Amino acid sequence: MKYFYSLFAMLTLTIHTVYSQTPAGRLSGTVTDEKGNAVAGVAVTIIQTGQGTATGDRGEFVINKVIAGNYHVRVSGVGFKPLVVKTSVKQAQQVTLAISVEADVNALQEVSINTKPYNPDNLIDFQRTPMPVTVITRKQIDQMGSRRLDEVLKEQTGLAIVSDIGAGPRAVGLQMQGFDSGYTMILIDGQPMTGRNSGNFDLSRITVANIERIEIIKGASSCLFGSEAMAGAVNIVTRQRISQSQGMASVRYGSFNVVDANLEGETPFAGGRGSGYIGANYYRTDGFNANPYLTEGKTVYPYSSFTLQGRGRYSLSETNSLNFTGRFASRESVNDKSFGTTPQRDALSEDDLNASAVLNSNLKSGLRLKTQYYITRYSNRQNNTDLTSTQILTANNFTQYLHRGEVQVSRSWHNAFTLTGGAGTQYETMDNTLYGGSRNQQNSFAYSQGDWRLTDRTSVVGGLRFEHHNRYGSSLTPSLGIDHKIGSTLTLKAAVASGFKTPDFRQLYMVFTNFAGGGYTVLGNEVLAQELQRLQDNGEISSVSPNVQRAGPLKAERSISYSAGFNYTPLKALNFQVNGFYNDVNNFINYDLVASKTNGQQVYSYFNIKKVTLKGVEVSGNFNAFRGLTISAGYQLLYARDQGVIDSIKAGEGLYATVHNPETATDRRSTTADYFGLNNRSRHMANVRLVYEYEPKGVTGTFRVNYRGKYGFMEANRNNGFLDPYDTYVPGYFLLNASVQKSLMQKHLSVQVIVDNIMNYRHEYMPANSGRTVLLGINYRFF
Known part of the structure; x- marks a missing residue:
């Protein structure tokens, strides 16, 4: 616990420190349909940062504290085709966008306002691959009260927690579609983790405290x-x-x-x-x-x-x-x-x-x-x-x-x-x-x-x-x-x-x-x-x-x-x-x-x-x-x-x-x-x-x-x-x-x-x- 006393002081100091005042920008605008009518309730998200909001009754949206940069803005909503718009924001600049979306008669009945965030560590969209994908969110992990990674994964469909011969009780591995754990790659922010001393990758050694989501x-x-x-x-x-x-x-x-x-x-x-x-x-x-x-x-x-x-x-x-x-x-x-x-x-x-x-x-x-x-x-x-x-x-x-x-x-x-x-x-x-x-x-x-x-x-x-x-x-x-x-x-x-x-x-x-x-x-x-x-x-x-x-x-x-x-x-x-x-x-x-x-x-x-x-x-x-x-x-x-x-x-x-x-x-x-x-x-x-x-x-x-x-x-x-x-x-x-x-x-x-x-x-x-x-x-x- 000695680590925690010094860490707590450092965190408290960090959170309440006043940093330099380089002004951020602002992104605002309206979303309309093909006839010019305002579209309410669609998601507007900056892909690179994950910042986003939903449009109001008049189709308006505002995203504050946008740092200078080149961005892709994704617009998605029920009944409309997803759209990505490119824009640039400079320091202290207010950028206004007028976005028109096209109706999609084949759209599914439900869409999440929390669109998939951009991962700064990997350009591969892990949720868009040929094979089936399951996503476990931060909210689900909190609701379960899980502490270690193996506790989260053992409750997912088609996953089993196992120990292989020679692995010992400290090696709590993952079995997927009948394959032993040595056949499933464990990555952190898109990069492979190591430590398969006896075959299994011991999932119990990973805390879930800092996990935003898990993609399977x-x-x-x-x-x-x-x-x-x-x-x-x-x-x-x-x-x-x-x-x-x-x-x-x-x-x-x-x-x-x-x-x-x-x-x-x-x-x-x-x-x-x-x-x-x-x-x-x-x-x-x-x-x-x-x-x-x-x-x-x-x-x-x-x-x-x-x-x-x-x-x-x-x-x-x-x-x-x-x-x-x-x-x-x-x-x-x-x-x-x-x-x-x-x-x-x-x-x-x-x-x-x-x-x-x-x-x-x-x-x-x-x-x-x-x-x-x-x-x-x-x-x-x-x-x-x-x-x-x-x-x-x-x-x-x-x-x-x-x-x-x-x-x-x-x-x-x-x-x-x-x-x-x-x-x-x-x-x-x-x-x-x-x-x-x-x-x-x-x-x-x-x-x-x-x-x-x-x-x-x-x-x-x-x-x-x-x-x-x-x-x-x-x-x-x-x-x-x-x-x-x-x-x-x-x-x-x-x-x-x-x-x-x-x-x-x-x-x-x-x-x-x-x-x-x-x-x-x-x-x-x-x-x-x-x-x-x-x-x-x-x-x-x-x-x-x-x-x-x-x-x-x-x-x-x-x-x-x-x-x-x-x-x-x-x-x-x-x-x-x-x-x-x-x-x-x-x-x-x-x-x-x-x-x-x-x-x-x-x-x-x-x-x-x-x-x-x-x-x-x-x-x-x-x-x-x-x-x-x-x-x-x-x-x-x-x-x-x-x-x-x-x-x-x-x-x-x-x-x-x-x-x-x-x-x-x-x-x-x-x-x-x-x-x-x-x-x-x-x-x-x-x-x-x-x-x-x-x-x-x-x-x-x-x-x-x-x-x-x-x-x-x-x-x-x-x-x-x-x-x-x-x-x-x-x-x-x-x-x-x-x-x-x-x-x-x-x-x-x-x-x-x-x-x-x-x-x-x-x-x-x-x-x-x-x-x-x-x-x-x-x-x-x-x-």
């Missing part, structure tokens, strides 16, 4: 983001729009001694030419034990973390502006645990840094240019010690750097076609004791995406990316999507995209032994032969699996992703979407058994699976039942199967030919119906969310139900290479969450009660799921 792209997105985006991408957009001096302080406290404290402050300066934001988050928890067989310690490890985030912007001229962003996070965790009679201490210390510098240029011709340098560094130090002998069982020092330089350009023509392109290079290094020292890789890339409005009813989005990897050569990944409106209530959508993923450092070089419980060893593909021979020479191997014979060099994975569905709005208050997806993956990388140790532990390594299909359908809908009450629901059906297993079962080959029934101690011929699919994937997932807002009293309440169907955990009887009905499964379960918030003092003060996992559901095979958590939160905004 479902489906192959390698066309835009390259490797690691085969399943999709999650883009974290941090606080950006700053128009006045204000600050916020909040704290939540509750079960397991959870403390979530935040301080934020922001202000414009130099007459609006510049702006600055700084925020800090402190979070701690005593952890939680979900395993009744664990006599000491926690399955959700105790930890404390501190995050400091900042953003600065300054307008150099009417054309150019500089943006700086920075984020530093640290986490400390110590867990004393006992498996049987062996007490151990697991200690972790980690640091995470992200920083970027961006030069944005908005030319009078309408061309937008972005030049950016980005650096991220992640490191951790972890020791697992036997408390009886004080022997260090495992020790790992891990440091990863990524340097990335990129140039983007974007241009729109006649409100009908927008072309965005970019090129760059990135260099990545990793120093990890589990991977045998320092490793590095480099790749260069170039990409483009076009958004073309063919007619009033039909639009097309297409893209192409070329990437060259210093180890796996070149790849070309195209994508294409189309939207077509049928009347005013139905929109059909379809897309196809290709994806690729190069093997990561873990899959190539890892040498890791987990001493907890029964324990296991994971060996990277590149070091398998060497390390397996070492274990045999030491007399530690009792048997070697036939799988070793197919352990050739790992190949890059490639996929084709298909998506098709529709949006249907039969009533103004009712909307729902249906989307089917099919992912055809070649050279899919999965882990499998390679040997057994004399102490009973298993040894695993990584292999290419020739062909895997991940297919399913998502259904979601929203219903405004009555004023203030919104009901939303979602469902995903998923089939995730290894085609090679299916073919082997049909052919009756090897281990796949039989299934062992432990109840009768007999074997029988296996069928494809016996094959459940890849482990850790649920066939059925669903959620329901009720949100009620009573504006006159400033009261908001939410009640959310999340269901995850049963999924395979591991083979439990005779090993036959696939999940059959007699193996071990995690049963289906429901999680119930609720929150109530009350605003006071003209919305300066708010109090909130949060209850997660109301029914206190827990299971030994779900180590990362905490029991019932009750929190009380207080938030104060001063401005």
Whole structure:
């Protein structure tokens, strides 16, 4: 907490400091239709800054505190075609626009006044890609009372929070459309984050305090983001729009001694030419034990973390502006645990840094240019010690750097076609004791995406990316999507995209032994032969699996992703979407058994699976039942199967030919119906969310139900290479969450009660799921 005393003083000083008085400009005007009649209630938004308003009864609008620069002004409203107007504003100048909009008979019945804001860190419109996109707003995050990123994402349709083998309880990863977390790219303001020490990207290490919105792209997105985006991408957009001096302080406290404290402050300066934001988050928890067989310690490890985030912007001229962003996070965790009679201490210390510098240029011709340098560094130090002998069982020092330089350009023509392109290079290094020292890789890339409005009813989005990897050569990944409106209530959508993923450092070089419980060893593909021979020479191997014979060099994975569905709005208050997806993956990388140790532990390594299909359908809908009450629901059906297993079962080959029934101690011929699919994937997932807002009293309440169907955990009887009905499964379960918030003092003060996992559901095979958590939160905004 010592960070907070100095930070609070700094924020208070920042917010109340008087800055230089360089005068800002003003943008005003009127909006009329084709006949010259005033149009009320349409949104007028400056794309570059996000400043905006709605027109009054006479079609008039005023936007104050506009700094000098070249801008694109977007006008959109119910029944009218969207329009973008270019204009320039000079210091202390009042610019008046006369805007005429054209009627759109095919327009949907509802439009949001809060139009999509321009992102100064990335010219790509993440909400306009071929694949389906979900956006989680700041308001939704606040209503849920979530503290960490994993808590937000686990309540979204089609997303599951999982832990992979070798990841450990601190690695809470995201599964999307049946892909493990290593296939979903996590970005912050459009730039990739690092720190996949054991495969999963640990979402619990990210606070949501500074998040303005979260953009989720479902489906192959390698066309835009390259490797690691085969399943999709999650883009974290941090606080950006700053128009006045204000600050916020909040704290939540509750079960397991959870403390979530935040301080934020922001202000414009130099007459609006510049702006600055700084925020800090402190979070701690005593952890939680979900395993009744664990006599000491926690399955959700105790930890404390501190995050400091900042953003600065300054307008150099009417054309150019500089943006700086920075984020530093640290986490400390110590867990004393006992498996049987062996007490151990697991200690972790980690640091995470992200920083970027961006030069944005908005030319009078309408061309937008972005030049950016980005650096991220992640490191951790972890020791697992036997408390009886004080022997260090495992020790790992891990440091990863990524340097990335990129140039983007974007241009729109006649409100009908927008072309965005970019090129760059990135260099990545990793120093990890589990991977045998320092490793590095480099790749260069170039990409483009076009958004073309063919007619009033039909639009097309297409893209192409070329990437060259210093180890796996070149790849070309195209994508294409189309939207077509049928009347005013139905929109059909379809897309196809290709994806690729190069093997990561873990899959190539890892040498890791987990001493907890029964324990296991994971060996990277590149070091398998060497390390397996070492274990045999030491007399530690009792048997070697036939799988070793197919352990050739790992190949890059490639996929084709298909998506098709529709949006249907039969009533103004009712909307729902249906989307089917099919992912055809070649050279899919999965882990499998390679040997057994004399102490009973298993040894695993990584292999290419020739062909895997991940297919399913998502259904979601929203219903405004009555004023203030919104009901939303979602469902995903998923089939995730290894085609090679299916073919082997049909052919009756090897281990796949039989299934062992432990109840009768007999074997029988296996069928494809016996094959459940890849482990850790649920066939059925669903959620329901009720949100009620009573504006006159400033009261908001939410009640959310999340269901995850049963999924395979591991083979439990005779090993036959696939999940059959007699193996071990995690049963289906429901999680119930609720929150109530009350605003006071003209919305300066708010109090909130949060209850997660109301029914206190827990299971030994779900180590990362905490029991019932009750929190009380207080938030104060001063401005």
